[in-house]
Amino acid sequence: MSIQTQTPQTPQGDVQRSRLEDVEGVVLSRVRPTTGRPALLLALGALVLAVVLRLGLDMHVALALVLSFVGYLGAVYAVYRHLGGPRVAVDQVLRALVYFAFVCAIVPLASLLWTVVAQGAGRAFDPSFLNQTMNGVTGLHDQDYAEGVGPFVGGAYHAIVGTLIITGLATLISVPIGLFTAIYLVEYGGRNPLSRWIRFFVDVMTGIPSIVAGLFAFALFVQLFGPRDAKMGIAGAIALSVLMIPTVVRNSEEMLRIVPNELREASLALGVPQWRTIAKVVLPTAASGLASGITLAIARVIGETAPLLVAIGYARGLSLNAFEGPMNTLAVYAYYMFTKPLSPAVREPSLERAWAAALLLVLIVVALNLLARLIAKMFAPKTGR
Amino acid sequence: MNAPATRRARSSSTAVRRPGDILFNGASLGSAVLILLILAGVAFFLVMEAVPALTAPAEEISGGEGFFAYVWPLVFGTVVASVIAMLLGTPVAIGIALFVSHYAPRRLGNGIGFVIDLLAAVPSVVFGMWGMAVFAPRLGPLYEWLSQNLGWIPIFGDASATGRTLMTASIVLAVMILPIITSVSREVFLQTPRLHEEAALALGATKWEMIRTAVLPFGMPGVIGGTMLGLGRALGETMAVAIILAPGVFSWNFIGAGNATIPAEIALNFPEAAGLRLSELIAAGLVLFVITLAVNLFARWIVDRRAEFSGAN
Structure with missing residues (x-):
């Protein structure tokens, strides 16, 4: 080693150069090993390969994509290993995998949204669809429509009304219970054993499968009213509350917890009783967060199908009384129209109704999510400064 | 005074x-x-309505061999579908979470984060309709290919032409649980102490080495917790499976006809059920409740245990 460094003549440059090449990641190439250009070129190549496999060899799309992606990973590794050594190569391969994961997820989700919009938009905003119920509509009407001799009849008015009533009732039940539980956990309970147990059981409740919540509501109403009359709107609302309460508790607890303690202490120090401190200081400070959390909880349960399928039955006509007889909601309506078309021979009109209901449902969910964001942003407490 | x-x-x-x-x-x-x-009350009323099925003589239960024989294929289908969904979904979800937190520009990342949260709220019945109308038919030819070329693996038996199989249901479940796992993972990845990341980079780590040594160890309990949440949702997921899967008897062949899951079985049969059949379905629901409970408790235990070891906080 010492000999090498002591021979100062011509070979020295070469020796140093080869030593530097041993150090991984050191830039000797004219192309920076971290540059994206080779990766982009290779990606283009992989795309061409995928197209060739698909069209030339008539391979399945998924298979062609997977094969060319594997090829791409190999090529990226080889090229970057040559440019910057194995560590750079691994880094680039992992980068490719992360981007691929992202694309992997975006494709089905984009396809889902596109399908719902494309299939549902034709009927969802049709006034007659929004104003009619399915009362008296049979497969014969659908056949007439398909043959062009009858109008398109039957709509989702009853389902829209049912969705609003049942979700509204569920909100009325869960918000007070959830909010007061959160107040107990943050303001009164602190870290005592009861609140530890409640936190634990709220976690357990979050994990209840939605259909089990529906079964619970049904079993409860069977005990109260007998198996024949057990299916009614309020049973659905109770099933939804079981799913909604834990969400409300968790969101609200988080929001109450970030209210600064100084505010409480200042209020208490002025001699304000604790309940007034909570009602006039803590809750208003957290109001925007609480409202947005509750909106998100509503958005989560408004599209529930399984518990309602079990608990409220299936109504064809308008039913405004949640305490007697079956009702309908958009999600249940979409499910029945999709899986059990009115006329098995002419499925199209029923599918159209199903997709329209699905689109309305998605729009409601998106609107609620945006509303929650808006509330959180607009009514956020001013932070002073 | x-x-x-x-x-x-x-x-x-x-x-x-x-x-x-x-x-x-x-x-x-x-x-x-x-x-x-x-x-x-949930536990009490379920047990009360389930007791008739649990105590009924074996020949009166569907299938004629008692409740256990009736329910175990359903349990098998439920667990297999959820586990496949979890195995497919978790790596992708971690990838997206890393993309949002460490690869994409901040502004784009926030936008994507919002879209992902939104997708967590898309009703499951819509996922089911999409899976049935768009996804399943596309998978038919792929199953054909798998069955012809990898047929020696037991789970790739005779292919179903419609694509309405347990595998399709699992893939759709994987898409459905993606947003949940992603949003939890993204949240913890974003909380990685900046100093840890910068220290790793300053020592000469590449981006991936920084993620492997600083971000992933810090976020692991969160990722596991998110995965278990996703598993819990997949276990209880009803509508997507009920719409997509053409139910059948137990089979090792996941790309052909056959198999069913507990929630789908309940949803498909409950509206017309009466008497003992009703009680049977409720008892199946009770079994599902117990399974999800066990998964959730296990998840909590893992998260709590890992939290002690995580030196970061």
């Missing part, structure tokens, strides 16, 4: 009790206890 005030202050160490206080305290304590009662 002074005496009563001081005595009162001494007698209650915290604050003066007023009617409003008692009311507020009572209401919040009451709601807290009510939650416990609701949970107890």
Whole structure:
């Protein structure tokens, strides 16, 4: 080693150069090993390969994509290993995998949204669809429509009304219970054993499968009213509350917890009783967060199908009384129209109704999510400064 | 004049009790206890309605061989579908979370984060309709290919032409649980201490090495917790499976006809069920409840245990 460094003549440059090449990641190439250009070129190549496999060899799309992606990973590794050594190569391969994961997820989700919009938009905003119920509509009407001799009849008015009533009732039940539980956990309970147990059981409740919540509501109403009359709107609302309460508790607890303690202490120090401190200081400070959390909880349960399928039955006509007889909601309506078309021979009109209901449902969910964001942003407490 | 005030202050160490206080305290304590009662009620009423099926003579249960013989293929289908969904979904979800937190520009990342949260709220019936109408038909030819070329693996038996198989249901479930796992993972990845990341980079780590040594160890408990949440959702997911899967008897062949899951079985049969059949389905629901409960408790245990080892916080 010492000999090498002591021979100062011509070979020295070469020796140093080869030593530097041993150090991984050191830039000797004219192309920076971290540059994206080779990766982009290779990606283009992989795309061409995928197209060739698909069209030339008539391979399945998924298979062609997977094969060319594997090829791409190999090529990226080889090229970057040559440019910057194995560590750079691994880094680039992992980068490719992360981007691929992202694309992997975006494709089905984009396809889902596109399908719902494309299939549902034709009927969802049709006034007659929004104003009619399915009362008296049979497969014969659908056949007439398909043959062009009858109008398109039957709509989702009853389902829209049912969705609003049942979700509204569920909100009325869960918000007070959830909010007061959160107040107990943050303001009164602190870290005592009861609140530890409640936190634990709220976690357990979050994990209840939605259909089990529906079964619970049904079993409860069977005990109260007998198996024949057990299916009614309020049973659905109770099933939804079981799913909604834990969400409300968790969101609200988080929001109450970030209210600064100084505010409480200042209020208490002025001699304000604790309940007034909570009602006039803590809750208003957290109001925007609480409202947005509750909106998100509503958005989560408004599209529930399984518990309602079990608990409220299936109504064809308008039913405004949640305490007697079956009702309908958009999600249940979409499910029945999709899986059990009115006329098995002419499925199209029923599918159209199903997709329209699905689109309305998605729009409601998106609107609620945006509303929650808006509330959180607009009514956020001013932070002073 | 002074005496009563001081005595009162001494007698209650915290604050003066007023009617409003008692009311507020009572209401919040009451709601807290009510939650416990609701949970107890769920267990109680399910058991009550399930007892007839559990105690009925074996030949009266569907299938004629008792409740256990009836329910185990359903349990198998449920667990397999959820586990496949979890195995497919978790790596992708971690990838997206890393993309959002460490690869994409901040602004784009926030936008994507919002879209992903939104997708977590898309109703499952919509996922089911999409899976049935768009996804399943596309997978048919792929199953054909798998069956022809990898047929020696037991799970790739005779292919179903419609694509309405357990595998399709699992893939759709994987898409459905993606947003949940992603949003939890993204949240913890974003909380990685900046100093850890910068220290790793300063020592010459590449981006991936930084992620492997600083971000992933820090976020692991969160990722596991998110995965278990996703598994819990997949286990209880009803509508997507009920719409997509053409139910059948137990089979090792996941790309052909056959198999069913507990929630789908309940949803498909409940509207027309009566008498003992009703009780059977409720008992199956009880089994599902127990399974998800076990998964959730296990998840909590893992998260708690890992939290102790995580030196970061």
